[in-house]
Amino acid sequence: MNMKNNKLWYLKNLDIFEGIPEDEMMELAGKVQECMFSKDELIYSPDEAIQSIYVVKRGEVRLYHSKNGKRNVFDVLGPGSLFGGIAFNSDKSTHFAQATHPTKVCIFSEQDFLGVLTKRPELMLRFIKKVTGKIQEYENRLKGRADSAEDVILTELTRLQEKRSQSLFGKWKANGVHITHEELAELTGLNRVTVTRLLKRLKEQKKIATTKAGIELL
Structure with missing residues (x-):
């Protein structure tokens, strides 16, 4: 399996892209970059310009804030999870993203990713549900601190x-x-x-x- 077909197979199995025609998936796969990060390597850090959406392909990513040398982890992401420049209200990161193990991620440009979503309302709705689900998860965790x-x-x-x-x-x-x-x-x-x-x-x-x-x- 060549690299492009490998990316295509992977993207087709992500639920957010379910229902996209084969030709559009082929085009998207050709634009996706793959990058390998070693254990504890930073993927990005606060105030860094983020114009990409990342999807964990293999491994695990830790998202955290840091204050006075103390790390506050707010999520741990496994294969299939999206993260990165998806806040829509800022082009800069507010947190650290770090590989906890050797980790491979697929990287979309924000333009390519949003281009797919805007052409297909059902995908945009699916994406919004993922984001709101994450917000609900974070709220529940904060409530649980009591x-x-x-x-x-x-x-x-x-x-x-x-x-x-x-x-x-x-x-x-x-x-x-x-x-x-x-x-x-x-x-x-x-x-x-x-x-x-x-x-x-x-x-x-x-x-x-x-x-x-x-x-x-x-």
């Missing part, structure tokens, strides 16, 4: 397990969550010592287990 620290950790582990267990094409597989105590602290807003203590307690309560696959919910 829960007990133990519940916050369990909720975050559940969210991560669901996201990481679903493959790009909608098939599910049972997986543990590979995450360090520091990363979990950054996602929950708790400090690392608290996370370590609570994970130990949850393990003693048999609510989680630690295996080779990572942290598993029981």
